[in-house]
Amino acid sequence: MAMNLTTQSLRRIVASFSPARNRRMPATLPLQTSLTFYEYDLIMSRLSNDLERTVPACASFHTSGPCASDRDDKARKDLRSHARVRGIDILRNPRLNKGTAFTLKERQLMGIHGLLPPVVRSLDEQMVRVMSNFTKRATDLDRYIYLMSLQERNERLFYRVLTQNVEQMMPIVYTPTVGQACQQYGVAFRRPRGLFISIKDAGHVYEMICNWPERNVKAIVVTDGERILGLGDLGVYGMGIPVGKLSLYTALGGIAPSKCLPVILDVGTNNKKLHEDPLYIGMAKERVTGERYDAFIDEFMKAVVKRYGQGCLVQFEDFGNHNAFRLLEKYRHKYCTFNDDIQGTAAVAAAGVFASLRITGKKLVDNTFVFQGAGEANIGIAELLALAMQEEGLPKEEAYKRIWMVDSRGLIVKDRPSGGINQHKAPFAKEFKPLTSLEEIVNELKPTALIGAAAIPGAFTENVLRSMGKFNERPIIFALSNPTSMSECTAEQAYKLTEGRCVFASGSPFPACTLNGKTYYPGQGNNAYIFPGVALGVLTCGVRHIEDKIFLHAAQSLANLVTDADLAEGRVYPPLSMIREVSARIATDLANYVYSKGMASFYPEPEDKEEFIRSFVYDTSYESFEPETWEWEE
Ligand SMILES: NC(=O)C1=CN([C@@H]2O[C@H](COP(=O)(O)OP(=O)(O)OC[C@H]3O[C@@H](n4cnc5c(N)ncnc54)[C@H](OP(=O)(O)O)[C@@H]3O)[C@@H](O)[C@H]2O)C=CC1
Numbered sequence: 001m002a003m004n005l006t007t008q009s010l011r012r013i014v015a016s017f018s019p020a021r022n023r024r025m026p027a028t029l030p031l032q033t034s035l036t037f038y039e040y041d042l043i044m045s046r047l048s049n050d051l052e053r054t055v056p057a058c059a060s061f062h063t064s065g066p067c068a069s070d071r072d073d074k075a076r077k078d079l080r081s082h083a084r085v086r087g088i089d090i091l092r093n094p095r096l097n098k099g100t101a102f103t104l105k106e107r108q109l110m111g112i113h114g115l116l117p118p119v120v121r122s123l124d125e126q127m128v129r130v131m132s133n134f135t136k137r138a139t140d141l142d143r144y145i146y147l148m149s150l151q152e153r154n155e156r157l158f159y160r161v162l163t164q165n166v167e168q169m170m171p172i173v174y175t176p177t178v179g180q181a182c183q184q185y186g187v188a189f190r191r192p193r194g195l196f197i198s199i200k201d202a203g204h205v206y207e208m209i210c211n212w213p214e215r216n217v218k219a220i221v222v223t224d225g226e227r228i229l230g231l232g233d234l235g236v237y238g239m240g241i242p243v244g245k246l247s248l249y250t251a252l253g254g255i256a257p258s259k260c261l262p263v264i265l266d267v268g269t270n271n272k273k274l275h276e277d278p279l280y281i282g283m284a285k286e287r288v289t290g291e292r293y294d295a296f297i298d299e300f301m302k303a304v305v306k307r308y309g310q311g312c313l314v315q316f317e318d319f320g321n322h323n324a325f326r327l328l329e330k331y332r333h334k335y336c337t338f339n340d341d342i343q344g345t346a347a348v349a350a351a352g353v354f355a356s357l358r359i360t361g362k363k364l365v366d367n368t369f370v371f372q373g374a375g376e377a378n379i380g381i382a383e384l385l386a387l388a389m390q391e392e393g394l395p396k397e398e399a400y401k402r403i404w405m406v407d408s409r410g411l412i413v414k415d416r417p418s419g420g421i422n423q424h425k426a427p428f429a430k431e432f433k434p435l436t437s438l439e440e441i442v443n444e445l446k447p448t449a450l451i452g453a454a455a456i457p458g459a460f461t462e463n464v465l466r467s468m469g470k471f472n473e474r475p476i477i478f479a480l481s482n483p484t485s486m487s488e489c490t491a492e493q494a495y496k497l498t499e500g501r502c503v504f505a506s507g508s509p510f511p512a513c514t515l516n517g518k519t520y521y522p523g524q525g526n527n528a529y530i531f532p533g534v535a536l537g538v539l540t541c542g543v544r545h546i547e548d549k550i551f552l553h554a555a556q557s558l559a560n561l562v563t564d565a566d567l568a569e570g571r572v573y574p575p576l577s578m579i580r581e582v583s584a585r586i587a588t589d590l591a592n593y594v595y596s597k598g599m600a601s602f603y604p605e606p607e608d609k610e611e612f613i614r615s616f617v618y619d620t621s622y623e624s625f626e627p628e629t630w631e632w633e634e
């Protein structure tokens with residue numbers, strides 16, 4: 001039963017306490033409440049003690065009882081924090097701070113009256129000020145720094161701004177600007193955000209994780225900074241990526257910020273420029289590799305489970321190729337984990353391909369794919385497309401036959417004189433002559449789809465694009481490399497050189513492009529369409545191991561959300577303005593799927609999956625700290 005905590009009922013609680021504490025009694029509060037600071041403080045500390053006793057660290061995303069919903073969890077956490085924090089410290093705590101939105105009564109109760117300008121503003125009014133400040137900044141990097149400082153100051157306002165202006169904000173907190181911010185992290189750095197664990201701390205990783213103030217973390221994005229977007233090894237400067245990805249966990253997936261932890265594992269950097277950078281904030285030494293590296297990652301994974309439980313999701317992000325695949329294999333059946341660059345990217349690209357088929361009118365198996373790049377992203381996509389073809393009844397070898405890959409040494413063919421074919425590339429190697437130029441490869445193979453993820457800017461040359469237009473009525477061209485500076489071609493080049501016939505998507509956003517009076521809206525083929533929804537589904541349903549079929553399912557779910565109107569405008573993804581809804585729908589579809597396959601561990605199985613999923617979505621409205629408005633279950 002919900003109960004309103006009135007001054008009267010609070011008084012009753014006070015009466016039941018022992019007034020043994022020796023405290024100064026301040027003057028009674030003005031305004032409606034007649035509680036004294038003494039009474040108020042007593043209640044808060046009593047609540048704090050009770051909560052410490054009664055709110056256990058949740059074993060899963062949601063447990064029964066006090067953590068039944070995110071909102072309850074949050075309200076209790078606010079109470080706990082509130083109980084300990086008073087005065088100026090409230091304003092310094094981004095999770096509690098509401099800035100000028102604190103009411104007069106809250107200001108008086110919490111000891112912050114006079115520490116803010118006298119005006120009281122609503123969240124919407126605060127947003128107007130933020131947007132005005134945001135647009136006045138001279139560069140995107142300035143906007144990034146501005147938004148990060150807002151996140152440090154007032155978390156709810158930050159997320160309200162982000163969720164209500166996704167199209168405008170995503171290119172700043174995410175690709176491409178986050179790439180620039182990482183490159184200049186030494187300058188952009190203001191306050192540390194997330195957990196920095198150095199290999200020098202090996203042996204103490206658990207204790208360091210325990211230093212993180214949140215006790216109910218459910219999602220970690222971790223990197224070692226070796227392959228940050230297509231920008232290479234940025235070492236600890238890569239911390240911008242877990243921070244940015246987790247902002248999207250909350251803004252797009254609705255996972256509360258208190259449940260998210262960004263981590264950078266500092267094992268050094270092989271980027272010589274950083275060794276000489278006086279502003280570098282990490283270990284300016286060559287990367288540690290081999291057994292010591294592996295033991296460090298193992299220790300990290302064990303420490304995560306020890307601190308946050310087996311259900312804590314660990315998303316590997318922007319690891320170097322040589323570690324990404326083997327760590328995925330090592331941990332995928334042992335922990336709740338996935339590699340976003342391999343599996344998340346696979347799902348978003350496959351979804352784009354599935355949606356494209358409605359334009360080209362072809363079946364998946366009727367396509368010939370050429371992948372430029374045979375790394376994490378493209379191997380992931382190729383494998384998932386091969387799996388999708390097998391699901392359509394094609395034998396595995398036949399599926400691989402339709403997929404051609406190109407790496408830094410050229411077309412991947414059997415017994416290639418230049419070698420370099422590892423176990424991930426081998427299934428795609430063909431009996432064919434070795435070719436090195438992409439133009440030549442496209443002319444020989446006449447692919448229906450060309451997918452680039454090699455971080456070679458301009459790799460889709462004029463000749464390549466024209467050839468794609470010559471061989472196909474509706475060529476599929478995906479330029480997936482990030483950030484924008486690494487893109488294989490621009491949207492404009494792709495549309496112009498194929499007379500507006502191509503089906504185009506890019507990893508980083510490109511503006512709409514008008515050609516012969518028709519406007520095309522290029523879709524953003526970025527894993528941001530996948531990981532927030534998958535994470536939400538996995539965490540709420542208690543999925544322990546994230547199989548590839550989950551990503552295939554997410555891809556199909558995303559493709560199904562593309563409308564005919566989207567396709568008519570040239571989009572193979574729903575518009576970014578819909579991405580929050582998309583994430584909730586993917587999570588709901590996943591919930592249905594994982595329960596039907598026995599992959600969920602949260603029981604009893606919720607009847608209405610959509611309502612179940614949506615009940616966890618983080619609410620960006622402010623919590624009231626006026627005791628009269630509190631409600632909780634008895
Ligand atoms: N849109 C999205 O959602 C995502 C985009 N990406 C982007 O994809 C890009 C690649 O990432 P990832 O796959 O993880 O990186 P990897 O380092 O794992 O792979 C890069 C691949 O590119 C190949 N390559 C390098 N030079 C050339 C060349 N001249 N011609 C052809 N191939 C070449 C490499 O060849 P070799 O094997 O011989 O070294 C390797 O196979 C990045 O820009 C990244 O930002 C990544 C994840 C998600």
Ligand SMILES: CC(=O)C(=O)O
Pocket residue numbers: 175228229230318340341481482507526527528
């Ligand atoms: C988008 C992403 O994950 C990448 O470019 O690495």
Ligand SMILES: [Mg+2]
Pocket residue numbers: 229317318340341
């Ligand atoms: Mg990535």
